Amino acid sequence: MSEHFERMKDLPSTHLLGAGTALCAGCGGLQAVKEVYDVLGPNTVFVNAAGCMTLMSVYPFTPFRGSWLYTAMASAPAGAQGVRDALDVLKAKGRMTAEEDLEVVVLTGDGSANGMGLSAASGAIDRGLDFIYLCYDNEGYANTGQQSSAGTPHGAHTSTDQTPAGLPGWKKDLFAIWTANKPAYAATVIGGEPLDLARKIDKAKAIEGPRMIIALAPCPVGWDYDPEHSVEIAKLAVKTGVWPLKEYVDGKVTHTRMPHPRTPVEEYLKLQGRFAHLFEPERNEALLAEIQGHVDAYWEALDAEG
Amino acid sequence: MTRQLMTGNAAAAWGARLADVDYVPAFPITPQTEIIETLSRWIGEDALDARMTMMESEHSMITAAGAAAATGVRVFTATSSQGLLYGMEMLYTVAGWRAPFVLVNVSRGLAAPITLEPDHNDILAARDSGFLQIHCATCQEVLDQMLIAYRLGEDAGVRLPVIVNLDGFYLSFTREPVDLPDKSAVADFLPPFDPGPTRFRAGKPVSQAVAVLGGVPYSYFRYEVELAARAALPVYDEAAEAFAARFGRRHEAVEAYRCDDAEIVFFMIGSFATKAKEAVDRLRDAGTAAGLLRPVLLRPFPEAKLRGALRGKKAVVVVDQNISIGKGGVLHCELASALYGQRGAPGALVSFIGGLGGRDIAAEEFFEMAAVAAKAAESGETPPPRLLYTGHELREMRKLQAIAHVEHAEAGETP
Numbered sequence: 001m002s003e004h005f006e007r008m009k010d011l012p013s014t015h016l017l018g019a020g021t022a023l024c025a026g027c028g029g030l031q032a033v034k035e036v037y038d039v040l041g042p043n044t045v046f047v048n049a050a051g052c053m054t055l056m057s058v059y060p061f062t063p064f065r066g067s068w069l070y071t072a073m074a075s076a077p078a079g080a081q082g083v084r085d086a087l088d089v090l091k092a093k094g095r096m097t098a099e100e101d102l103e104v105v106v107l108t109g110d111g112s113a114n115g116m117g118l119s120a121a122s123g124a125i126d127r128g129l130d131f132i133y134l135c136y137d138n139e140g141y142a143n144t145g146q147q148s149s150a151g152t153p154h155g156a157h158t159s160t161d162q163t164p165a166g167l168p169g170w171k172k173d174l175f176a177i178w179t180a181n182k183p184a185y186a187a188t189v190i191g192g193e194p195l196d197l198a199r200k201i202d203k204a205k206a207i208e209g210p211r212m213i214i215a216l217a218p219c220p221v222g223w224d225y226d227p228e229h230s231v232e233i234a235k236l237a238v239k240t241g242v243w244p245l246k247e248y249v250d251g252k253v254t255h256t257r258m259p260h261p262r263t264p265v266e267e268y269l270k271l272q273g274r275f276a277h278l279f280e281p282e283r284n285e286a287l288l289a290e291i292q293g294h295v296d297a298y299w300e301a302l303d304a305e306g
Numbered sequence: 307m308t309r310q311l312m313t314g315n316a317a318a319a320w321g322a323r324l325a326d327v328d329y330v331p332a333f334p335i336t337p338q339t340e341i342i343e344t345l346s347r348w349i350g351e352d353a354l355d356a357r358m359t360m361m362e363s364e365h366s367m368i369t370a371a372g373a374a375a376a377t378g379v380r381v382f383t384a385t386s387s388q389g390l391l392y393g394m395e396m397l398y399t400v401a402g403w404r405a406p407f408v409l410v411n412v413s414r415g416l417a418a419p420i421t422l423e424p425d426h427n428d429i430l431a432a433r434d435s436g437f438l439q440i441h442c443a444t445c446q447e448v449l450d451q452m453l454i455a456y457r458l459g460e461d462a463g464v465r466l467p468v469i470v471n472l473d474g475f476y477l478s479f480t481r482e483p484v485d486l487p488d489k490s491a492v493a494d495f496l497p498p499f500d501p502g503p504t505r506f507r508a509g510k511p512v513s514q515a516v517a518v519l520g521g522v523p524y525s526y527f528r529y530e531v532e533l534a535a536r537a538a539l540p541v542y543d544e545a546a547e548a549f550a551a552r553f554g555r556r557h558e559a560v561e562a563y564r565c566d567d568a569e570i571v572f573f574m575i576g577s578f579a580t581k582a583k584e585a586v587d588r589l590r591d592a593g594t595a596a597g598l599l600r601p602v603l604l605r606p607f608p609e610a611k612l613r614g615a616l617r618g619k620k621a622v623v624v625v626d627q628n629i630s631i632g633k634g635g636v637l638h639c640e641l642a643s644a645l646y647g648q649r650g651a652p653g654a655l656v657s658f659i660g661g662l663g664g665r666d667i668a669a670e671e672f673f674e675m676a677a678v679a680a681k682a683a684e685s686g687e688t689p690p691p692r693l694l695y696t697g698h699e700l701r702e703m704r705k706l707q708a709i710a711h712v713e714h715a716e717a718g719e720t721p
Contacts, residue, residue, distance in 0.1 A: 043508040047373070054517055057516040058516060058517045058518065058519055066511050067506050067511045067514075068512075068514065068516065069376060069513075069514045069515055070514070070515040070517065071373070071515070072365075072369065072395055072396060072399055075365050075369035077366075078365070078366030078369040078370045078373070079372075079373040081331070081361070081366070081370045081373070082329075082369065082372065082373025082376075083373045083374065085331075085357055085370070085374055086375075086377035086378065086506075089356075089374075089379050090377070090378065093328070093355070096507065099509075100509065100510075101508060102506055119362055119366075120362065123361060123362030123363075126362070
């Protein structure tokens, strides 16, 4: 456990991210970015992949006290590679002091992270790139109106999956893809659990190499709920076991929260319009059981491992 | 200064070495790979103090190149053909970042069908990207233009990335004698990269490549890039003049060969222009006043120089090693737009497509093209764009098709 963040009152009291961005009210992604930034501090350069967060910096405004580079949808990790390599070259050649160095942070949504950005992220892991990869996972191409992405959960309605069954596929396990390739660090977080998040960012900050943080990002617009429920939905994602909070260190995955007893998944689902077809006009018991079964299987497999 | 036999690829690598580049994001592709292999060897031998990073694609490679330049180091990278197109999104993107670096493209035809041999459809697809373009005809030019390209792109009034283009095989793998300048002389001609305020440092926050909302800021920034590219015309002339003064080799933005008194002028880019030079000499021996005009700088387009050189000419033969499918030659369109409505514009502008996928353009074809152009000038009627292909080539193609038919028949398929 991080010695900096033992209690809620240890969390940073000064907030670095400015207000007034064009992002939606109740954005779970923005909440996570804000909390991450407070721990990382201003000596960062965010290398952004096309997504919702592109709208954080719109000429001539930025909410960041540090730096920013917008790249494209597929190649933010490659942009991070170029920045990191250049900073290292400048230090090695004595054209920059160590104090002027920056933490390089990729900011990406789940659409890019699970799709066209996966190749560039994979390459960055192969090369042992010293960077933080921060994925805000709002489970769809939210910036364009919540089309299905590889991060969309089974059964959800999106603007491209509107049949009674919702999305037929299953959410891609990005955490497993990363950890299979032995990064320096990986963790799942959620803005609604700020202490857990701060501890993990604090830990990641002290490690060198490829470090991945994936934040489930409740999205009022894409998930179809009132913005006031964002934190409640985030907490339910953890309590129901839908979003396991865990970290990967030295080849080992540890769960930082064991929800027990787990709240039934439907408590999480029924707050979101994207799952309304599971309850109206009549309950889709089969699909609800399938989703609950998927969550149960995850935790039972974990119990079996001991 | 020493003189060595070297390939165009080696000349490109020497250009990067003499420019003292800091960073080389790389990805292999034929016929470019020898460039990055050479640089890797020199880095391993401590002959070049640079960092090379192997990327997983050209899209990432160009992103990393732009990002490193935006952080304040001198960057070199190289690609070809499919690779240039795979990275196309980022060509446009990084040009807008106004972070200068040099990219060597070794021209090669595009799929489909897939081929290794050269033409210019790859580089001309990057025509509108915001990268400046310099087209080389010899290995010496490749080396010299690399140095000019850094000076040009890094100029405070330009600040754009530059592509130095050479033809695959005809230059990439062809050894020619090349004068290697001394490093100290190069350092005088090309001062260290000054990134100005475009850099990332702790305590000096900067936001680069941010989004805009609406056409007003968008147009403003796009026009700035256009004006910077136009400003590169006099900067190129100044750099070429300084290069000539220091190294004794003059690289005009537009090369004119026996053009002054010419009536029929060939208009071409790249290494095949050297074939045209040979044809010009032979046409002159045969009594035709032929000449050659070769734009070295294609972006920015040296319009005024081209107009001046072609004023009063009887006819121009534009030989395009590319096809804009459904239209014809790209250079033909470019030149027509520069000449139309101009006083003293040539009487005929005749378009030929040739040299695709490494196909040769023979001396007799230059003779034929000159004859067609002369006739067009006399009759006042310009023929439609012509696709160069000989009867002999068609017979060879028919033989290949005959084999394919036999194989189909043996497999029991209907061809």
